[in-house]
Structure formats: structure tokens, C-alpha cells
Amino acid sequence: xxxxxxxxxxxxxxxxxxxxxxxxxxxxxxxxxxxxxxxxxxxxxxxxxxxxxxxxxxxxxxxxxxxxxxxxxxxxxxxxxxxxxxxxxxxxxxxxxxxxxxxxxxxxxxxxxxxxxxxxxxxxxxxxxxxxxxxxxxxxxxxxxxxxxxxxxxxxxxxxxxxxxxxxxxxxxxxxxxxxxxxxxxxxxxxxxxxxxxxxxxxxxxxxxxxxxxxxxxxxxxxxxxxxxxxxxxxxxxxxxxxxxxxxxxxxxxxxxxxxxxxxxxxxxxxxxxxxxxxxxxxxxxxxxxxxxxxxxxxxxxxxxxxxxxxxxxxxxxxxxxxx
Amino acid sequence: xxxxxxxxxxxxxxxxxxxxxxxxxxxxxxxxxxxxxxxxxxxxxxxxxxxxxxxxxxxxxxxxxxxxxxxxxxxxxxxxxxxxxxxxxxxxxxxxxxxxxxxxxxxxxxxxxxxxxxxxxxxxxxxxxxxxxxxxxxxxxxxxxxxxxxxxxxxxxxxxxxxxxxxxxxxxxxxxxxxxxxxxxxxxxxxxxxxxxxxxxxxxxxxxxxxxxxxxxxxxxxxxxxxxxxxxxxxxxxxxxxxxxxxxxxxxxxxxxxxxxxxxxxxxxxxxxxxxxxxxxxxxxxxxxxxxxxxxxxxxxxxxxxxxxxxxxxxxxxxxxxxxxx
Numbered sequence: 024x025x026x027x028x029x030x031x032x033x034x035x036x037x038x039x040x041x042x043x044x045x046x047x048x049x050x051x052x053x054x055x056x057x058x059x060x061x062x063x064x065x066x067x068x069x070x071x072x073x074x075x076x077x078x079x080x081x082x083x084x085x086x087x088x089x090x091x092x093x094x095x096x097x098x099x100x101x102x103x104x105x106x107x108x109x110x111x112x113x114x115x116x117x118x119x120x121x122x123x124x125x126x127x128x129x130x131x132x133x134x135x136x137x138x139x140x141x142x143x144x145x146x147x148x149x150x151x152x153x154x155x156x157x158x159x160x161x162x163x164x165x166x167x168x169x170x171x172x173x174x175x176x177x178x179x180x181x182x183x184x185x186x187x188x189x190x191x192x193x194x195x196x197x198x199x200x201x202x203x204x205x206x207x208x209x210x211x212x213x214x215x216x217x218x219x220x221x222x223x224x225x226x227x228x229x230x231x232x233x234x235x236x237x238x239x240x241x242x243x244x245x246x247x248x249x250x251x252x253x254x255x256x257x258x259x260x261x262x263x264x265x266x267x268x269x270x271x272x273x274x275x276x277x278x279x280x281x282x283x284x285x286x287x288x289x290x291x292x293x294x295x296x297x298x299x300x301x302x303x304x305x306x307x308x309x310x311x312x313x314x315x316x317x318x319x320x321x322x323x324x325x326x327x328x329x330x331x332x333x334x335x336x337x338x339x340x341x342x343x344x345x346x347x
Numbered sequence: 348x349x350x351x352x353x354x355x356x357x358x359x360x361x362x363x364x365x366x367x368x369x370x371x372x373x374x375x376x377x378x379x380x381x382x383x384x385x386x387x388x389x390x391x392x393x394x395x396x397x398x399x400x401x402x403x404x405x406x407x408x409x410x411x412x413x414x415x416x417x418x419x420x421x422x423x424x425x426x427x428x429x430x431x432x433x434x435x436x437x438x439x440x441x442x443x444x445x446x447x448x449x450x451x452x453x454x455x456x457x458x459x460x461x462x463x464x465x466x467x468x469x470x471x472x473x474x475x476x477x478x479x480x481x482x483x484x485x486x487x488x489x490x491x492x493x494x495x496x497x498x499x500x501x502x503x504x505x506x507x508x509x510x511x512x513x514x515x516x517x518x519x520x521x522x523x524x525x526x527x528x529x530x531x532x533x534x535x536x537x538x539x540x541x542x543x544x545x546x547x548x549x550x551x552x553x554x555x556x557x558x559x560x561x562x563x564x565x566x567x568x569x570x571x572x573x574x575x576x577x578x579x580x581x582x583x584x585x586x587x588x589x590x591x592x593x594x595x596x597x598x599x600x601x602x603x604x605x606x607x608x609x610x611x612x613x614x615x616x617x618x619x620x621x622x623x624x625x626x627x628x629x630x631x632x633x634x635x636x637x638x639x640x641x642x643x644x645x646x647x648x649x650x651x652x653x654x655x656x657x658x659x660x661x662x663x664x665x666x667x668x669x670x671x672x673x
Contacts, residue, residue: 026404028362033369033436034408037418040435054410075363079370080443080481105438109477114466118457122467125453131445135453137367138446140391144375144439145477162536162543164456164492181444181484196604196624207487210456213541214611233611250487257489283519283526287564321644324667325524339672344647345665 031057032072036081040104044088045096073097106145121163128168166210170232173208175239176217180205183250185222185243188235198236203228204248207256211264218256219248229263269308273315274330276302281325304329312337320345367440368393369401373419373430374439381429399423447478451485459492460538495543500563501536504545507568508533514547517565518558522637526564531556532573548576595631598638599652602626606648609641627652639664 034055039046048069052058059065076083082103085095111119123139126132168174172188179186186205191198205219214231221228277285279301286292291306309315316337319326323342328335360368372391376382388398405419420432442450451474458467475482495501507514518527531547534555538544542559549556555576597616602609604624609615619627632638635657642651642661651658 025362029365029369030404030408032362032366033405034410036366036370037408037435038410041418056409056411075366079363079367080440080446082441101435104440106441107477109473111470111473112466115470115473118454118467118470122450122453122457125456126449131449131453134443134445134449136392137371138442138450140368140371140375141439141442141446142474143390144371144373144378147378147380162460162494162538164460164490164538166453166456166490167540177488180487181448191604191607191624193605193608198624207489209489209491211491211541212493213539234607256487257491260489261491281524283524283564284521284562287519317644317646320646320668321640322524323640323643323664324671327671335672339669341646342643342665342668345643345645346662346669347647 027057028072031055032076035072035076036099039083039097039099040101042098045084045086045092045098047092047094047096049094051097106141109142109145111142111146125164125166126168127165128173130174131166131168167213168215170215170235172217172232172235172239173215175241176205176208176232179239179241179248180208180217182245183248184241184245185248186239187242188239189237190230191234191236193234201228201230202242203230206248206250206254208232209256209260211257211260216260216263218259227259229260267310269310271309271312271331273307273309273328273334275305275307275319276327276329277305277322278302278325282322285322285326309334316341365401365404369405370436370440372398372401373405373433373436376421376428376430377433377437381427384423384426384428387428402428442474442478442481444481444484447474447481448485448488450474451478451482452488452490456490456492459490459494461494492538493541494538495536495560500560500566501543503566503568504533504536504560504563507566507573508535510568511573513550513569513571513573515567515569516558516563519562519564521562522632522634522640530569531558532576536560548574592633595633596635596654598630598632598635598654598657600628600630600638600642601650601652602628602645603648606645609645609649613641635660643668 034057035051038051038054046054048066049061052061052065052069058068073083082099084098084100084103086098087095119139119142123132123135126135176186178184184205185202187200187202189198189200200223202222203217203219204222205217207218209216209218214233216229216231218227218229220226272290275282275285276295282305285305285307286303289305289307293304295302295304297304312331312334316334319328319334319338320341328338368391372387375390376387384395384398388395391398393401402421402423406417406421408419409415409417418432418434419430419436421428421430423429451471454467454471454474458464458471504514506512513530513532515528515530518529519525520527529549529551531545531549533545533547535546536543537546537557542561545558545560545563547556547558548554600609601621602625607624607626610618610626610628613630614632616629616631621627630638635654638651638657639661642649643664651661
């Protein structure tokens with residue numbers, strides 16, 4: 024908050040970037056305005072300032088300029104500090120503008136905006152507004168992060184730290200506690216997953232973040248998770264989420280005018296000559312009788328499943344459940 | 348993007364955030380030699396007053412040892428900022444890990460969605476190169492998006508968007524199991540939570556609407572130019588597909604563990620754990636037939652608690668459906 028603190032931090036950055044030698048805490052105190060006389064209160068202030076600079080990503084290095092120095096000092100090496108030259112074509116600048124709309128979460132949109140300012144500061148290029156207009160005609164993705172587990176898991180993956188959480192698997196009455204070494208986070212078809220090594224199961228596992236209940240806790244220091252070579256978290260989630268092939272055939276009666284999407288996907292639609300008038304006989308492909316029966320039940324009295332028997336029974340069971 | 352405070356209220360900025368901003372502001376001006384106050388304030392999402400405060404702060408920085416000196420010299424006369432001396436902070440600070448990840452993951456998502464992929468690919472390469480070690484974390488984040496493909500609806504909409512033409516849609520409304528007809532001025536196509544949508548100005552509803560591509564039964568590109576509507580210009584809330592309204596009906600449901608997925612796909616106002624994986628939820632909807640269809644689908648895994656008429660409607664529909672199997 025305080026203007027003086029910002030001034031002091033800025034002075035330290037300028038001072039340490041300008042110096043080739045390591046400067047001791049005392050030399051820094053003597054060179055910038057705003058510190059009290061040497062002593063405990065200075066030490067505390069200086070510790071907090073160092074931490075703040077490091078949190079901003081400023082590469083504060085410690086060391087000694089010569090073996091004769093008995094106290095360690097600090098410096099910022101220019102090549103570690105500076106963003107390298109980067110020049111963008113108008114098309115690239117336009118893409119950068121469009122991608123700024125991708126993140127729908129305040130934190131990541133904020134991180135994107137911060138990065139964008141640095142890139143703009145790294146080049147005197149124009150900002151490609153006209154091209155952004157042109158490119159906005161293509162398809163734009165939006166990434167939402169409503170899952171509460173996303174933030175802590177993103178940090179855990181970034182800092183390579185193990186985590187614990189409870190997970191409620193689909194259809195299971197009990198939530199189970201897990202300890203995971205997270206290898207990566209994956210967004211597949213709009214859902215976030217975390218993949219890693221499950222310490223309890225001693226095996227690789229994938230968890231859908233929306234099914235993580237309660238808080239995610241960090242359970243180890245930064246850098247303590249080793250991601251094995253050749254791990255492909257995208258492929259792990261793809262395996263978890265594979266859709267079975269639609270290799271089964273269903274025959275339904277559908278009331279005339281109803282079941283619009285069923286007709287859209289039908290292999291065959293014909294007037295139902297056996298039944299009452301006002302119904303069509305529709306042939307469709309489906310994959311899984313459990314899921315498909317749920318979907319068909321939602322059409323209520325507008326459809327009747329004729330075949331296969333297991334699908335017919337599953338729909339009847341759903342309807343009886345709704346009646347009970 | 349930056350958070351705009353309420354009118355007149357001072358915005359709380361921490362000293363760290365302010366330092367981060369200053370370390371970008373100084374090189375931004377240096378790279379442009381001279382740049383307007385108004386333009387710079389807009390780029391950095393601050394007021395001109397706040398910008399001037401920041402410039403004054405930078406100008407006031409003074410080192411006292413060995414010789415007292417002021418490392419930053421600047422002026423902002425006649426609304427133009429120039430920085431004649433910026434010493435060691437004339438270049439921006441490298442990207443932090445979160446910043447590099449936010450950039451790279453968003454760009455990879457854009458590349459996955461199709462479009463001008465050459466520019467996106469070369470931009471990703473340049474940023475990976477510039478970010479160096481900070482780019483490493485982003486390789487542990489993967490995005491998989493299925494762009495719509497094939498002929499038919501996606502390509503017709505793409506043509507309409509490119510040519511700026513109005514379209515006529517036959518659009519399926521699932522809660523009523525009904526196909527509707529409407530004319531739409533397309534704005535853009537979006538992929539949100541795994542599905543593709545057309546955002547456009549619906550001439551029937553006289554407002555911006557989002558249409559799921561897999562519910563567009565038919566599309567015809569009309570020989571009429573699309574009209575750009577001012578209130579449709581904003582990008583805000585693109586991903587907010589459900590907009591609560593005062594006329595919404597609140598439907599209360601009890602879900603068994605096997606039906607917990609409902610909370611991932613329907614707008615739930617509240618969720619209460621009931622033990623053993625059971626959940627009580629309150630859904631908001633404009634159209635209760637949506638909840639009736641959901642309840643039929645859930646069978647014994649879901650039960651409508653309120654409103655009572657809706658619970659009765661579900662039972663009646665289930666009974667009528669079962670009668671067809673006798």
C-alpha cells in the first residue's frame with residue numbers, strides 16, 4: 024500500500040541491477056532511502072522486502088564477490104532479469120489480443136493481462152487492433168475454472184508439491200481421502216482433471232476436479248514431486264474419458280412431431296404400420312444401454328423402446344423409479 | 348484484466364502490485380520514445396491521475412550512495428510522456444511462471460480450436476523462447492478441445508460470419524422437445540465447456556443469445572447483411588451461459604450419489620450434503636419442463652421435492668409412459 028515502500032523496493036531493484044558486485048544488506052541500507060538505522064527492525068524490514076521482490080519474480084541472487092568477503096551479498100543479473108527482445112507480426116499481435124479473452128477466471132485473466140503488459144513493454148509494436156477485428160471471425164475458446172480445486176492444484180503442479188484431498192467418485196456413497204503427487208492438470212472437453220501418482224494406490228490415477236470435495240491441502244515442500252520421463256497427462260485423461268463406440272441398434276416408436284434430436288440422429292425413420300396412427304418407427308445406433316436408457320426416459324410418454332430388450336427394461340426401470 | 352473500482356472510490360493496490368506495474372510502465376514508455384497519457388492509462392487499466400502518481404513516484408526515486416543521484420528522469424508535459432533516463436529498468440522484467448502459463452495455455456487452447464493457426468503457432472514459439480525456464484510449468488497443463496468439423500452447420504456459420512450475413516436457424520429447444528425458427532445476426536463462434544456455440548443477435552428475442560451448435564437442426568445463410576448491434580459488442584460474460592432472472596422458478600431436488608453429475612451440468616443455486624453421497628439442490632429455471640425431463644431421466648436417483656405441482660407432473664408423465672409398455 025505505502026508509496027514509500029514502493030519507492031524503496033524500486034530503489035533496491037535499480038541499485039542491484041546497476042551493480043556488478045554483490046552488495047551486502049548494510050551497503051543496500053546505506054544506498055537507499057527509507058530504512059531505519061542498522062538493527063533488528065531494519066533486518067525484519069529487509070527480510071520482508073527480499074521476500075516481496077522474489078514473489079514478483081525478480082531474480083535476487085545471493086553470493087560473495089570475493090573469497091575475502093565475510094558477509095554474503097545480493098545482486099540481480101541483468102540477463103536473468105530482462106525479458107528478451109520479442110517482436111510480433113500483426114497476425115501474432117492479433118492472436119495475442121484474442122487469446123486474452125480465453126480465461127474466464129479473475130486470477131488467470133489477471134496473470135494474462137500482466138504478461139501482456141510486459142510483452143507490450145518489450146516491443147514498441149502497435150497493438151494489432153484492426154487484425155483482432157478480422158481474426159475475431161474464427162472460433163474462440165473460453166476456459167472456465169469454476170472447480171474450487173483448480174487453484175490449489177494448479178499451484179501444486181507448478182511448484183511440484185504433493186497434495187491431499189477427498190474425492191467423491193461418481194455413484195459411490197463415500198468420499199475417499201487421497202494423497203496425490205500431481206503430474207499435470209488437463210482440460211478435456213471443458214472439464215478439469217488432475218493426473219498423477221496416487222500414493223495410497225501406488226499407481227497412476229486421474230481425478231475429475233468437480234468431484235473433489237472439501238479443501239486441497241499441500242502435503243510436501245516445493246520440488247518434491249518428480250514427474251517421470253515420458254508421462255503424457257493428456258493421454259492419461261483421454262484413456263479415462265474414452266467414449267465407447269456406438270455399435271448397438273435400437274428400434275423405437277416416437278410420437279409424430281416429438282423426439283426431434285432422436286430423428287436427427289436416426290438411421291431410419293418410417294411410419295409405424297403396426298401400431299396406432301400418429302407414431303413413427305425409428306432406428307438408431309447407441310453405445311451404452313445404461314446411459315442411453317436415461318436419455319430416452321427423459322422423453323417420457325413420447326417414445327416407446329421396442330428393441331433391444333435390455334434397453335427396453337432399463338427405460339422401464341427408470342420410469343418406475345420416477346413414479347415411486 | 349484490471350479490476351475497475353466503483354466510481355470515486357480509491358483503488359487498493361499493494362506495493363508489490365504497484366512495483367510490478369511500474370516495472371512494465373517505464374519500459375513501455377521507453378520503447379515508444381513518447382506516448383500519450385490517455386493511451387498509456389487505458390493500456391494499463393488505470394486513471395490518468397493514478398498514472399501521474401506512478402510517474403511522480405518513479406521520478407522521485409533517489410539513491411544516496413556513493414553519490415546521491417536520481418536514476419529515472421521523465422516528463423509528461425502536454426499529455427505526452429517521455430523518459431530520458433531509465434538506467435537499469437529500461438527493459439521489462441521476464442515473465443513469471445504463472446504469467447507464462449496463462450499466456451501459453453490460452454494460446455494453445457486457441458490453436459486447438461482452429462482458425463489462423465500459423466500466427467498462433469509462431470507466437471507460441473516466440474513466447475516459449477522468451478519465457479525460458481518460466482515456460483516449463485505450462486507443459487504440465489494440457490487442453491483438449493474438439494473443434495466442430497465437417498460440412499453442414501459449422502461451415503455454413505463460418506461462411507456467414509466471414510461474409511457478415513444474417514442466418515436463418517431451425518433450433519431445437521430440448522425443454523419443449525420442439526424445433527423453433529429464428530433469424531440471427533452472427534457475432535462469433537465460441538467453444539465453452541466442451542461445446543460449440545454461436546453467439547448472435549436473435550431478431551426474434553431482440554437480444555444477444557447463444558445457440559448450441561449441436562441443437563441447430565438446419566441453417567440457411569440469408570442474402571441480407573448482418574446488423575451489428577451496439578450492446579452485442581461487449582465480450583463480457585461470454586462464458587456465462589446461464590443468466591439468472593427474477594422470473595426463474597426454483598425447483599428443489601434430492602439426488603442420490605449416482606446423480607451428483609447434475610451439479611456439473613445444471614445451474615444449481617444451492618447444494619446441501621445429506622450424507623452417504625446424497626445431495627439436495629435448488630435449480631433455477633425459466634421452464635419447468637426442463638426439470639420434468641431431468642427427473643424422468645434420473646428415475647430413482649432423483650426426486651423433485653418442490654414445487655409440489657412439478658413433482659406431480661413428473662409422476663403423471665412416468666405413469667403415462669409406463670402405460671405404453673403394458
